[in-house]
Amino acid sequence: MSRKSIYCGFARKDQFPAGHLGELMALTLLIKTEGLSDLVQPLKKAR
Numbered sequence: 001m002s003r004k005s006i007y008c009g010f011a012r013k014d015q016f017p018a019g020h021l022g023e024l025m026a027l028t029l030l031i032k033t034e035g036l037s038d039l040v041q042p043l044k045k046a047r
Contacts, residue, residue: 016022031037 016025031040
């Protein structure tokens with residue numbers, strides 16, 4: 001498990017930084033907690 005995953009797992013929505021970074025972190029948390037990681041895999045492979 002990466003450091004980013006660990007941070008997102010323990011953070012609450014109101015603890016994310018303001019701005020674009022915070023939005024991305026909240027989205028990452030949502031994707032991981034809802035089990036939607038498989039949706040991101042094709043995007044990672046396309047890079």
